Amino acid sequence: MSVWLPSAPCTPKACVEPTGSATAVPRAVLRMTAVVVLVLTGIALSPFGGRIPAGLVRRWCRAIARAIGVQVRVTGTAAAPTGGLLLVANHISWLDIPLLGAVRPARMLAKAEIGRWPLAGPVVARSGVLFIERDRLRALPDTVARIAEALRAGSAVVAFPEGSTWCGRAQGHFRRAVFQAALDAGVPVQPVSVRYRLADGAAGTAAAFVGDDTLLASLWRVASTRGLVAEVEIRDVIPPGSHLDRRSLARAAESGTAGRPRRTHTALVA
Template sequence: MSVWLPVAPCTPAGCARHTGAVRAPLPAALLLLSGCTLVLLGVACVPLVRLLGPAPRRRLIRRWAHAVPRAFGVRVTVRRHAVDHPSGDAPGGELVVANHISWLDIPLVASVLPGRMVAKSEIRRWPLLGPLAALGGTLFIDRERLRALPAAVRTIATALRSGSRVVVFPEGSTWCGRGGGGAFRPAAFQAAIDVGATVRPVRVAYRTAAHHDGPAAGAVAFVGSDPLAASLWRVVRAAGLTAHIDVLAPIPADGENGRRALADRARTAVLNTEKPCRCCQTAVASDRANRPAESVHH
C-alpha cells in the first residue's frame, strides 16, 4: 500500500463498540438474513436495471437503497437544508461528497442522491461483485499510485461533464464517526472545478435510542481490519440504531480559490458539532501537517 494513502487511526477494538440495548440472537439473525437477501437481490438485478431509462432506474435504485438499512434494523431520517432540487433529482453534473463511517453509508447516500460511485480499482477484480459494480456504472480509480491521480481526476471529470451525479467519500477511508473524521482529499474537487460542477455535501451520522444527541453509534463503525461479517452481526445485534442523513446546501465549484479551499469548505459543511475522539483529533492534525502535495496536470 502506498504511504501517501489516508489511513484512519480508528480500530474495531477502540471504536466499533456498542454500549446500548441489544437484540436477542434469533431476531438479530432474522434481520441479518433479510438484509443480506435484499442486498443479493439488488446485485442480481443490476443487469436488468441497466436496461431501464434514467428516471425509472433512479427511482428503483433509490427505493432499494432506502430499504437496505431498514432490512438490517436501522431506522433512517433525512433532512434537506436549502436544497434547490427538492425531489433530489438534480439535472446532473453534481459531485456528492460525504463523510465515511460504515458500509451502510453507500445505500444511505444512494437512497437520497443516487449516482455513480467512485471505488478503488481493486474492486473491479472481485469475483461477482466486481463485474456487477462495473455494470452499475461505478467509476474505478487507482488509489495506490500518486502518478495515477491525474487519470482519476479526468475519469471523474468526464462523468460529471456528461451530466452524471458522482458520489465520492473524499476522506479516503472509514472513520469511527465521533467528530469530524479525516481531511477531505482534494482530487475529486479538482474534477468539479474543471467542469464547473456543483458540489453537494452530505452528512452521515448514527445514533442510538439512548444517546440520540450524544456520541455516534459505535456499532456501525466499519474501521481498520474489522471483518465484514463481524460488522454485519454487530449492526443487527444493536437495538435502536438510527441513521441521520443531512443533504446540505450546494457549493458552486467556481466559488473557491482552488481545490483545497473547495475541499475544506465542503468538509466544514459536513462536520458535526461533536467533540472528536482523541485518536481522530490527533490523526487529522498530523495528516494536514504531513500530507504530500498533490500534482494534477491537464
C-alpha cells in the same frame, strides 16, 4: 503513501462499542437473511444498469438500511439538484453507500478492493462505479479525468474524500484531488453529513467499519444492534465558480459535512 491511501486512527477494538446480546441472535439472523435477499435481487437487476428508474434505486437503497435494522432520517435540502453533481460525505461505514444512494442514485467512487467483495462486489462492479487504485499515484490524473468526464456527461458522482473510514467521533480532512474533477467539469458540489446514533439519541459507533474490521463482522454488529439510527444531513450546494482552486473547495465541502446537523427539514425514510 499514496494520496488515495490515507489512514485513520480508528480501530474496532478501540472505537467500536458492542451493543448486541445473545437475545439478539435470532433477530440478527433474520436481518442478515433479508439483506442477502436484497443484494441478490440487486445482482439479478444489475445487467439493466441505467434503465432502472431512479426511484426504484432509491427504494432499494432504503430497503437495505431497513432490512439490517437501521432507521434513516434525512434532514436539510429536500432534493439533490439534477445534472452533473459531485456528492461528497464523511465516511464511517459501508452503510454510507446505500444512504447516499437513497439521496440520489449516482456513480460511486470506490477503492478497487470493493469490487472483490462477496455478493456485494458484483452489484458494485455493474453499477457504473469508478474504481480507484489507491496505491498507484501515477493513476491519479487518469482517475480525476474519468470523474470529470462522468460529471460533464450529467452523472452524479459520490465520493468520500477522507479516503478512509472514521468511527464518527472524529472526522478526517478531505483530500483535494476529487474536487479538481468538479472544477474541471464546472459542476456543483453537494456536501452530505452522515451520523449514527442509538434510539436514545446518544452517539453510536456500532455502524463504524474501521481498521481491520471485516465486512461480515460489521454486518453482524449492525444487525444485532437495537435502535440504530442513521442521520443524513443534505447540506447547501456549493455552486460552480464559487471557489477558484481545489484546496478552498475541499475546505468548504469539509466544513459542510462537519458539526451538528441542522433541522430545517426532516423526513423519515426507513
